[in-house]
Amino acid sequence: MKGVKLSFNRRISSKDSDDFFPTPHWAVQALLVYEKFQGEIFEPACGTGNISEVLLKNHYKVLSNDIVDRGYGDKHEDFLKTNFEVANIVTNPPYNRANEFVLHALKFTRNKVAMLLRLSFLEGAQRYNDIYLKSPPAKVYVFSKRVTFMPEAIKGNSGSGPTAYAWFVWDKTRKIKTPEVRWIEPDIIDKCKQHG
Numbered sequence: 579m580k581g582v583k584l585s586f587n588r589r590i591s592s593k594d595s596d597d598f599f600p601t602p603h604w605a606v607q608a609l610l611v612y613e614k615f616q617g618e619i620f621e622p623a624c625g626t627g628n629i630s631e632v633l634l635k636n637h638y639k640v641l642s643n644d645i646v647d648r649g650y651g652d653k654h655e656d657f658l659k660t661n662f663e664v665a666n667i668v669t670n671p672p673y674n675r676a677n678e679f680v681l682h683a684l685k686f687t688r689n690k691v692a693m694l695l696r697l698s699f700l701e702g703a704q705r706y707n708d709i710y711l712k713s714p715p716a717k718v719y720v721f722s723k724r725v726t727f728m729p730e731a732i733k734g735n736s737g738s739g740p741t742a743y744a745w746f747v748w749d750k751t752r753k754i755k756t757p758e759v760r761w762i763e764p765d766i767i768d769k770c771k772q773h774g
């Protein structure tokens with residue numbers, strides 16, 4: 579398939595140094611079954627707008643940026659160099675900068691930060707010290723069926739992905755001691771896939 583490569587962990591991606599893996603719409607809709615957001619939402623790494631479009635469809639006010647112009651978004655700038663405050667941030671960040679994205683998002687939000695991350699993002703002494711010690715997430719929503727990241731060209735493929743992902747949600751309006759782990763249930767996933 580032209581312009582498509584199999585990456586080291588068997589994720590299929592378009593050839594892109596900025597770590598572009600569009601989130602399936604259903605995976606965003608599934609988050610919204612469990613989480614509500616008060617105020618506007620910033621998607622700082624919007625790609626082609628998959629997350630933003632689902633948020634808009636659910637009547638949220640959304641601001642979308644990305645460092646790369648993929649034909650979607652308000653501004654094309656490096657999120658890690660922006661410093662304006664917003665109510666909420668929801669994104670699937672570039673894997674290779676996920677720690678920085680979480681820390682930066684936590685600094686500039688008033689309410690919630692929701693990030694689609696590998697489940698293994700829970701691990702790591704460095705990450706524990708840098709993030710979780712001071713800022714544990716309020717909720718970790720584990721997908722009971724795996725999310726598969728596919729480029730547009732092979733959208734129809736419904737196979738199961740090789741990596742486990744979860745939505746990590748931080749809530750700055752509450753004092754959190756330890757996160758609650760929840761499952762995104764199979765029937766919710768099926769419903770979101772049907773309507774997404």
Ligand SMILES: C[S@@+](CC[C@H](N)C(=O)[O-])C[C@H]1O[C@@H](n2cnc3c(N)ncnc32)[C@H](O)[C@@H]1O
Nearest residue numbers: 596599600601623624625628645656657670672
């Ligand atoms: C995993 S993709 C996800 C795209 C989109 N959030 C989605 O879920 O469909 C990561 C995106 O982060 C963008 N990106 C990478 N580094 C960035 C940075 N420093 N600031 C803003 N966007 C960045 C990439 O261009 C890419 O579109």
